Amino acid sequence: MASFEVIGGNKLKGDIYPQGAKNEALQILCAVLLTPEPVTISNVPDIRDVNKLIELLRDLGVAVEQTAPDTYVFRADNINLDYLETAQFVEQGRAIRGSVMIVGPMLARFGQAKMPKPGGDKIGRRRLDTHFLAFEKLGARFEYDSPESFFNVTTDGLKGAYMLLDEASVTGTANIVMAAVLAEGITTIYNAACEPYVQQLCRMLNRMGAKITGVGSNLLTIEGVEKLHGTEHSMLPDMIEIGSFIGLAGMTGSEITIKNCKIPELGLIPETFQRLGIKMEFRGDDIYIPEQDHYEVDTYIDGSILNVSDHTWPGLTPDLLSVALVVATQAKGTVLIHQKMFESRLFFVDKLIDMGAQIILCDPHRATIIGQNNQVPLRGIRMTSPDIRAGVALLIAALSAEGRSIIDNVEQIDRGYQNIDGRLNAIGAQIRRI
Template structure:
């Protein structure tokens, strides 16, 4: 198990370019299963979760060619359906949350798929009901073996239908969408997710020959087609990395420019960090964060304490609440962090409290942060990364802290952040991988 040894207290300086979007990659890569023709994808992040998904596709029989560091060509001309019955597939798919995204394409094109309960972050319950309820409405029949193995099969062609999703699940919407594009007739998906990454998937499918209306809204209308062709696709920059770098700059008093951010796709992220008192300058498509000795949390107009909470798009993404929480530790003022979607995501705050942060964990979903306003520095400790986002939040805390910190289990961070130690070292951070 790898670890980071971090010596904090250094101001960073320079430019950094965000990787391709992890959450988009997991959808886009699985969409190659919908066509026998070549699909070229660029700006793919070199991270553990994405690389494992590419390995899974290759072992399923997808031809994979690497054209450049971040560019691959995929051709699912001869998919080996029998591989899904192998112990190797069960081990691979069970270790990777992104494996859930093969359900829709495989059911749509081949009429069947099976999957062990996917792995991923231990951040609370992540039920898959929305996926399967939607796929069943299209004509799939689900069989559950035990509590952790799913089989879904269609007798004949999938049939378009109207459905109202019980939640605006991004991965659920994507799975249903990828099955519906090859179904007979019209499918309408109401309460669909509409995140930028889901919009990217829709546009890619349209270029492949799909007929999708309502892109960017919560009502998608899909006219099924007989087959899809190949295409080229470039992924968006990772908005979670962009938010992480904004928080890092503020917490460490650093001057950082984040390049090529696709700012119109960031939604509420810039304004949410501005509410924490962080200055942001848009320079074309770059975000410049000047060095700030202090930043002050805003209050509501009546003077009451600010609440930052997550919500489905266009609300604030839950993946950045861990970053907002750690950045608030050195702000002036108080903020309530309300993590609505996952009940275990705030449990890393005990490490921040051990470092000297003033945080009250109200319940599994809410934490109140009383900022130190840089009056005292956090202190370095030894800690363990529990999940991807909390791991980076702890890394930001360690980079701002006095003394040496050791962060264990950094494989969790590697799942979502590409060469993060090397990239931050280039800005002046003191990080050593053990």
């Protein structure tokens, strides 16, 4: 198990480039299974979850050629369906949450798919009903082996259907879209997720020959086609990483320019951190955060306490609430953080309290943060990263704290952030991997 030794209290300065979007990559990589023709994907992040999915695809029979550090060519013209029966596939599928998105493409193209219950962050219940109920509406037969936590889906041919999703699941919408593009007839998905990741997937599939309309809305219409062909695709920059860097700059009082952000695709992320008091300027497609020693939380018009909560797109992504919470600990003012989607995601606040933060955990979903206006800096401690997003939030806290911190289990951070220690050290951080 690796750890980070962090010496806090340093101000950072310089340019930093966000990696390709992790959540987009997990969808796009699964979509290569929909065609036997080559698919070239660039701006692929070099992170553990993405690399594990590429390894799974390779073992499944996809030919993978890396043509540049961030560019791969995939060709799924020799898929080995027998691999789905192996213990190695079960181990790989359980290792990452994104593995569930091979089900839609496999079902559409080969008429069958198997999947162990996927892994991922321990942030609370993350049900898969939306995926499999939709597959049934498309004409698939679904079996779940409860003792083995194993899904088995088969079909004699998918047929388009109307469906109203019970939740606007991002991975669920992606999985259903990938199944529907090769189904016979028209599929209508209402209450579809419309995150930029899903929009990117739909645009890529349309370039491959799919017929998807309504992209960017919560009502998608898909006219099935007989086959798809190859294409080229480039990932968006990772919006979660961009938000993390904004929070890092504000909390450490650093002057940082985040390059090539695709600002129109960020939704409410910049505005949320501006309401927490962090100043920023948009310079073309870059975000410049000036050095500021203090930042003050906004209030509502009537003076009531700011409530930062997660919503489906275009609301704030839940992946940034952990960072927003940490940033609030050193702001001037009080903030209520309301994590609506996952009941275990706020449980990392005990480490922040040990560092000296003033936080009241109201219940599994809500925490009140009394900002200390940088009058009482956090202090370095030893702590463990429980999941990707809490892990980077703790890293931000450690970089702002006085003294030395140790963060254990940083493999969790590596799952979502590419060479985070090296990139931050290049602009003045003191992080040592031990």
